[in-house]
Every structure is written in structure tokens, then in C-alpha cells.
Amino acid sequence: MKEFADSLESTLPPDTWPTELKALWWDANGNWSRAHESVDSLSSPKAARVHAYLHRKEGDLWNADYWYSRAGANRPSHSLEEEFRWNLKELLGF
Structure with a gap:
């Protein structure tokens, strides 16, 4: 999680x-469009989950x-912030 947070300075x-x-x-850096473009053509369950979060947002x-x-x-039913953290933990293997 710290590595992700630190990377946001790049x-x-x-x-x-x-x-x-x-x-x-990209989403955390305020670029929803770039985030969406990243997963738009992917079909894995993880990509679909991030894609879903982005459309919910x-x-x-x-x-x-x-x-x-x-x-x-x-x-x-939880907040977008909680969903973001859930997705992040899933992708980082926590």
C-alpha cells in the first residue's frame, strides 16, 4: 500500500x-478517462471489477x-473510497 501511495508522486x-x-x-491521479481506457478492452474478473468501480464512480x-x-x-453498498481500497488490496495481494 505504501508503494502505491508513494508512486502517486511520479x-x-x-x-x-x-x-x-x-x-x-490513473484514477487516484484524477485521470478517470485514462483509467477507463486501461481496462476497457480487458476481460479478466479483476479488470471487470476495476471497470465496474470506475463506472460506479x-x-x-x-x-x-x-x-x-x-x-x-x-x-x-460501501463507499467508493472503500471499494477503491478493496480493489487495491486485491491487486496487491493483501
């Missing part, structure tokens, strides 16, 4: 990170629910 996410983690990095709940379904999940 201009780009680390090249060695998986695309889903880079998408969260955007306010497009119908589209978010579609992606949660693709991830085998339901839209969570």
Missing part, C-alpha cells in the same frame, strides 16, 4: 505493474452493474 505508474493496478493509479450504475456481473460480483 508522472507515470511503474511499468512492471499489471494493467488493472495502473488503472487504479462515474455514476453510470447500469454499466457498473454489467461489469460487476462480468466480475462475478454485486455492486457493493
